[in-house]
Amino acid sequence: MIGTNAAVTSAAVTSAVVTSAVVTNARILTFDDANRVIESGSVEIRADGSIGAVGKSGRALPPGTEVVDAGGRLLMPALINCHTHLYSTLARGITLPGAPPRNFPQILKRLWWRLDCTLNEEDVYYSALVGLIDSAKCGVGTLIDHHSSPNACAGSLDRIAQAFTEVGLRGALCYETSDRNGARKAEEAIRENVRFLERTAAGAPGGLLGASFGLHAAFTLSDRTLRQCLEAKPAGAGFHTHVAEGLCDAGAVRRLADLGVLDGRTLAAHCLHVDAREIGTLARLGVNAIHNPQSNCNNAVGTARLLELMRRGVAAGLGSDGYSPRMWDEFKTAFHLQKLRTGDPRVGYAEAYAAAFVNNREIVRKVWGMDVGRIVRGARADLILVDYFPPTPLRADNLFGHLLFGIANAPLDALMVNGRFIVQNGHCVTLDERAVAEKASAQARSLWRRFENSCKA
Numbered sequence: 001m002i003g004t005n006a007a008v009t010s011a012a013v014t015s016a017v018v019t020s021a022v023v024t025n026a027r028i029l030t031f032d033d034a035n036r037v038i039e040s041g042s043v044e045i046r047a048d049g050s051i052g053a054v055g056k057s058g059r060a061l062p063p064g065t066e067v068v069d070a071g072g073r074l075l076m077p078a079l080i081n082c083h084t085h086l087y088s089t090l091a092r093g094i095t096l097p098g099a100p101p102r103n104f105p106q107i108l109k110r111l112w113w114r115l116d117c118t119l120n121e122e123d124v125y126y127s128a129l130v131g132l133i134d135s136a137k138c139g140v141g142t143l144i145d146h147h148s149s150p151n152a153c154a155g156s157l158d159r160i161a162q163a164f165t166e167v168g169l170r171g172a173l174c175y176e177t178s179d180r181n182g183a184r185k186a187e188e189a190i191r192e193n194v195r196f197l198e199r200t201a202a203g204a205p206g207g208l209l210g211a212s213f214g215l216h217a218a219f220t221l222s223d224r225t226l227r228q229c230l231e232a233k234p235a236g237a238g239f240h241t242h243v244a245e246g247l248c249d250a251g252a253v254r255r256l257a258d259l260g261v262l263d264g265r266t267l268a269a270h271c272l273h274v275d276a277r278e279i280g281t282l283a284r285l286g287v288n289a290i291h292n293p294q295s296n297c298n299n300a301v302g303t304a305r306l307l308e309l310m311r312r313g314v315a316a317g318l319g320s321d322g323y324s325p326r327m328w329d330e331f332k333t334a335f336h337l338q339k340l341r342t343g344d345p346r347v348g349y350a351e352a353y354a355a356a357f358v359n360n361r362e363i364v365r366k367v368w369g370m371d372v373g374r375i376v377r378g379a380r381a382d383l384i385l386v387d388y389f390p391p392t393p394l395r396a397d398n399l400f401g402h403l404l405f406g407i408a409n410a411p412l413d414a415l416m417v418n419g420r421f422i423v424q425n426g427h428c429v430t431l432d433e434r435a436v437a438e439k440a441s442a443q444a445r446s447l448w449r450r451f452e453n454s455c456k457a
């Protein structure tokens with residue numbers, strides 16, 4: 001356990017920038033441009049939730065500074081999940097009546113599109129709360145969520161935002177616009193996106209909440225609705241959409257590009273079924289392609305051409321698509337899949353590393369201007385402490401081996417977001433985890449009953 005709880009409370013966020021705490025005696029991985037490994041290092045946490053001085057431990061501290069002794073643990077930036085669906089959390093273990101779905105369109109129609117239509121406002125809130133606690137305990141400080149609850153649309157993003165605030169994580173939200181439930185539902189979705197984009201435009205303290213404009217995918221959106229979305233989207237906001245996840249959405253890049261949907265702020269989840277010309281289009285327009293390797297395996301939809309995407313200049317990040325809160329597992333799977341795809345054991349290192357530790361932070365910066373994912377002066381203090389005491393030399397040039405074989409498997413001790421501890425000693429400290437689990441479980445029982453009834457209807 002760490003020595004002191006030096007949490008910076010939200011009340012302190014608006015105060016002048018003064019040193020609030022210093023984490024000392026840590027082995028620091030900075031993930032900055034020099035990618036430094038600092039032995040016995042310290043990081044200053046300022047009262048506004050940003051990082052101050054970073055360096056060796058041992059310098060004199062101003063009187064009254066809280067000292068957090070990391071006990072030699074590994075300190076690195078909190079992880080980032082660039083595409084997830086928190087609404088799927090309460091589906092864990094749900095029974096789908098009848099024969100198992102045989103393909104991706106059947107998975108969508110029989111499970112996800114039926115589940116999202118069943119969700120009420122309380123389901124949305126508890127799904128988010130549980131999913132965020134799970135993520136926090138896996139060291140994830142920032143999530144970009146893609147939400148759908150067609151029968152509880154208006155205000156749904158506020159309930160998810162409430163969960164983010166209660167757990168204390170950083171997130172950007174959007175609502176999934178689609179024509180699959182008719183024009184009226186599509187219009188409601190557009191209104192929810194615009195409303196939440198306007199709400200977050202003023203900025204939450206410490207940049208904890210951001211937003212994008214959600215689209216489901218080209219194959220469930222008419223040109224007319226896409227044009228409505230383009231018209232309604234506030235200037236400066238980007239779209240967050242699925243792109244070519246299954247063969248049913250092949251050709252999506254071409255169509256979305258022709259309509260003017262794609263640009264440097266677009267988050268395009270998956271990009272699996274894209275041809276060489278479409279990869280060129282993604283690169284030219286600066287689109288952020290979000291790779292979700294475990295979900296792709298689970299749905300048997302294919303493997304991303306991550307090497308080709310990156311070689312041709314597409315900014316590819318990493319998400320979970322709601323499959324798992326553990327971004328370490330997504331990182332590993334991204335790496336392994338490229339070896340399998342190419343039959344070449346030499347590949348995948350640079351690409352998996354870049355997606356998880358470089359591009360994800362750049363994507364967060366592009367979506368809502370937050371400087372996370374690196375330990376440098378001025379960046380947000382989103383940090384994790386890991387119980388990792390390397391048994392072999394750890395240097396900047398052999399970091400990948402430690403990340404893959406060691407740090408990814410080591411227990412998380414603490415997560416700090418915006419200078420505030422969210423997890424300590426492996427437990428969420430911002431709320432009562434067990435009480436949330438009990439309430440969520442009762443909510444899930446009700447959701448499952450309603451889901452079962454909708455299957456019979």
Ligand SMILES: [Zn+2]
Pocket residue numbers: 083084085146242269321
């Ligand atoms: Zn998705």
